[in-house]
Amino acid sequence: MEYSKLVELYEQLDSTQSTLEMTSILAEFFRENDELLEDIVLLAMGRPFPYWKNMDIGISSKTMLEIIEEATGRSKSEIEEVWRDEGDLGYAAEEMVRTKTQRKLGSKDLTVERVVDTLEKVAKMGSGGGETGKVSMDKKKSEVSALISDADPVEAKWIARTFIENLRLGVGEGTIRDALSEAFFEGEYKESIQRAYDLTNDFQEVARACREGIEKVESLEIEVFRPIKSMLAKKVESIEEGFEEVGKPAAIDYKYDGVRAQIHIKDGEVKIFTRRLEDITEQFPDAVEAIKNHVNAENAIIDSEIVAYDPEDGSSIPFQQLSRRVKRKYDIQKLKREIPVEVRPFDLIYLEGSMIDTPYSQRYESLENIVSERKQELRMVDHDVTDDPERVHELDQAALSEGQEGIMMKSVDAVYKPGNRVGYMVKLKPVMETLDLAVIGAKWGEGRRSGWLSRLKLGCWSEEKQEYVMIGRMATGLTDEELGEITERLKPLVIEEDGRDVTVKPDVIVEAEYEEIQKSPNYSSGYALRFPRLKSFRDDKEDADSLEKVQNLYDGQ
Known part of the structure; x- marks a missing residue:
């Protein structure tokens, strides 16, 4: 199947916010493209492999930036500028391919099968440290760069998003379940399909069973050595x-x-x-x-x-x-x-x-x-x-x-x-005493958070070093309203930018809740907050809590 056909599906899904409409679009595509059904159900979710398979593509956003640079001949700074403005590395790939300076003499057909094969090939390449790891990463970059080189601008966008596993379509497990139900059983047997997925943790196998009939779906069972998702509390x-x-x-x-x-x-x-x-x-x-x-x-x-x-x-x-x-x-x-x-x-x-x-x-x-x-x-x-x-x-x-x-x-x-x-x-779980901490850095968001500063770096005051030392990142639980206010407060305080990372003057103090304080060599304070979340802004305070207070709270846990 030509990759452009899958891209048309992506573009259709991208243009609607309606889950019902997404379900219908997917159901029709599943019916019409039966031969690649198992791959399509995963690719529609932005997943290259079933969750239980221990396979990792190993392509970070930073690596994808280098791949786009290699494939298009555009400079790193040009790519970073679009990435920062749009919050989407896929869009940056699209723009760079649209005006690329590198011209490839011979190109291969871009098909869904080729993209899937490349995903598997890249995942099987090592990603360890040392010289071996560097060679493997160079090979990964070369494989993905070849795809982007052969892609038109819109195809490049979706390839980039696929390989960094950030499709940004909002197609979740429930949508895939309902689309399989609509495609093969006229909207019936959703519970049976959900149960089959709960037991297998593999939509490829569930999709294959849907094609064979409801009896096959209902016969699927747990298999030892194929992990299922844990029940959560x-x-x-x-x-x-x-x-x-x-x-x-x-x-x-x-x-x-x-x-x-x-x-x-x-x-x-x-x-x-x-x-x-x-x-x-x-x-x-x-x-x-x-x-x-x-x-x-x-x-x-x-x-x-x-x-x-x-x-x-x-x-x-x-x-x-x-x-x-x-x-x-x-x-x-x-x-x-x-x-x-x-x-x-x-x-x-x-x-x-x-x-x-x-x-x-x-x-x-x-x-x-x-x-x-x-x-x-x-x-x-x-x-x-x-x-x-x-x-x-x-x-x-x-x-x-x-x-x-x-x-x-x-x-x-x-x-x-x-x-x-x-x-x-x-x-x-016990509720810990809150901490008043300074925001010392942040990161420009991607996707829905594009244009907002998020992933806040939090710092406490070290009397010994006479500076703020980092104690954690606040990355989850922030509402759109809070992100807007954070961005408004922090933008005038930015003193340095490195790609999407920014350093800010420590003038904004927040009251942070958290579940626990742990020792950590990863942060300059020597400690890390587990799951910090924003309780309030402390406009009444000019200074954050001290490292000594953090140490005392840690000892008292």
Whole structure:
């Protein structure tokens, strides 16, 4: 199929804000282009691969800028200027191709198949450090540059957006589900399609099944070694609100300061996936060994938390340090000794067959039956079932005193709902004292946030250094109105620009809420706020809180 045909679809979708109209446009395209259906359902969402596949394109916005420069012969500063003004690297690619100075003598046809092949080829190229990583990145850039060189301006826009995985169309999973329903079943069986997707986490497989008929869709099941999305928890402010959501009695579990891990066991082999479905098996050989030794199951999927402990005294080590193991793919044995881990299972998704429709109390009992506990290797979650608010408070305080994040409250009768916050479980977390912090930098937004300054860099005052030191970024939870006000306040204060990054005079003070203070080598303060969010502007204050206050709050957690 000519790529221009897919681009026509993109342009149609881009010109409407109506979800119903988007659904109809997609449904018609799915019906008319049956032969490439599996690729199209993902490309329409701006995803090159199903979520569960451990494949990453590895093309950042900065790399795409270099690719556009290579493909068009336009200068970096010209591309950056359009990017900054429009907030869209795809639009920058379109403009640069429209007036490019590089002329290619021979060009190849641009087809959907070629774009898909290039996506796969680029994803399979390494992206590590050193000379090998540089060679791989050069090859990636060369492959994508060839596509843009052969593209017309509008095609170049969509290629750039596809490879940085920012299609900006607003086509989500629900739209794809409804479009498949309309295309193949006259708008019926949406629940069956949704369930099939929940179980497979793969719209390519669901689309293929839709083409074969509803019986095939309804026959799709969970497969071990193909991770599904984890069930998520709502946040509640009080124990009473928690009981209102999940009912009485409720199961109460510790909310550990660790890594959410979906453990898959298949015929003696073990794989571990994060909540984002990344395969971290190699990073945790000790966890794999613990699972093999202490879980009696041939085929199972277990929801769990991996927590770190101090090898000297057994006390909890915070996630900030444990995250070094998640990201590291070398020095595994050294880190295993420095940051040992314990696996804490809390739910059972699969045991010789799917268990997601089984009530939680039965899933938990089945999980207990296959686990043999051993301290500092694998133990069941700290758990109780109660309808007594005092007992819940007692467990919450105990969890916090042990360095954990708080507690979870769960409905004992609920099924397992992948990927959704449906109120079957909630998390109760402590509200930390707010901090007054200076905005010391920001970033020009892309897409819908184009023209606004966002991703605020926050700083506290270091008496020792006599300057503001960074303690985090405020990137989520900002409304359009707040972004407008932030931009209005910060624009006159900009003292330096580097691409889309700006440095500003620290004259704007904000009151920030957050979930936790963690130690962090990534910021000049030595600390990081977890999930900071704007509470208010502090026009009554000229100075931010001190680093000493941050240290005291950290020590008091």
